[in-house]
Amino acid sequence: MQIKDFRVDKSLKELTEHRTVVLPIACYETTIKQNINGNIPFHWHDELQFVLIVKGEALFQINEEKITVREGEGLFINSGCLHAAIDKNDSGCVYICLNVSPSFVLSQELFNSYVNPYIQATNIPFLHISPNETWGENILTSIKKINELFKQTQPYYEIDISLQLTLIWKNLIMNGIPLQFVQTELLKSQRMKQMLNWIHHNYAEKIQLENIAKAGHLSRSECCRYFKRILKKSPLNYVIDYRIQKSLLLLQQPESNVTDVAYQVGFNSTSYFIEKFRKTMNMTPLAYKKYKNKSRKYEQD
Structure with missing residues (x-):
């Protein structure tokens, strides 16, 4: 069995229960x-x-x-x-x-x-x-x-x-790996998860850099350094990418339309959503929706 949709909570923790009936x-x-x-x-x-x-x-x-x-x-x-x-x-x-x-x-x-x-x-x-x-x-x-x-x-x-x-x-x-315990590394991981948690809870709302930094108890500049060092992108670019990720399942719903999905995931402009979606997915949201609907019908047949 393959997990095709990684469900995660607001801190990016995966929600899939990794176990058989008997074994964890x-x-x-x-x-x-x-x-x-x-x-x-x-x-x-x-x-x-x-x-x-x-x-x-x-x-x-x-x-x-x-x-x-x-x-x-x-x-x-x-x-x-x-x-x-x-x-x-x-x-x-x-x-x-x-x-x-x-x-x-x-x-x-x-x-x-x-x-x-x-x-x-x-x-x-x-x-x-x-x-x-x-x-x-x-x-x-x-x-x-x-x-x-x-x-x-x-x-x-x-x-x-x-x-x-x-x-x-x-x-x-058995290779004798020397173990290290650095408190600052633990703190860095905790702060990163706190900022991700805040984004995933508020992605549909208006988000500013100050809000993200505050969630991690960091300055704006240090917040940017965290994201660029760990996720290789700015905090606000991560927000855009996450919104597009959240839009994928919504677009696959038969009754959905591009404008409604754009606003549901936090974009305040349909044209901006289409622009960013095309850049990320190499197709427009409408083309993605049609492609997924076609694939679903093919699988059912």
Whole structure:
């Protein structure tokens, strides 16, 4: 199963519940281009994430850093880290995504010693997993096995998944990664989420830079530096992009029209909405609406 519409709350925390009926773990095969946005937008979740690229390549951004992950390689994304991904070079990127609750990685008796310190460490937002390293190859092999176990659901497959997950974590930490805990890094992450939270709560209203900065307890200039450093765009450009993202589902509703959608997501001019939408999506809102309606009819047939 693939998640095509990333539902997030007002702080960008993903709302999807990553679990099976029994286990607090989920495994997806994701084709980036099939997401409603054509990419994986910024979001975060409490679960740890393991990625294995099975086709093409993807450009991931985790907090402030970007990394290209190619076919056969993987990625570990730590709990609570903002991340996004795009298909690089139109490669048709497909990846296995394994999301797991930190509490399920190891037993409760081992959690405080071998899991929690790595979750709290501020110097490990992500780790690149290479098949050229023994520990990396072991992790990638276990991700493949877990993916197959989910597909086959043989008797006791839950136990086998738990065993593979234990091997993944052991290989991840046995390299002796030096852990760092920098309070300023934690504060920066909190402030960023506070500003995003405010935007996502108020995107349909008139928004000024002062409002965003105040939400993060920052000056206007420092607010701009945060956004440009982490999201690579200005706060107000992020607002525009978010409004367009919110417009996508509205435009797919049969009764919607472009003008109404423009005002619902916070634009005070239909022409400005069309201009920004075309720049982002490479088509007009009306063309997008027609394209989605046509695709929906094709799927129903």
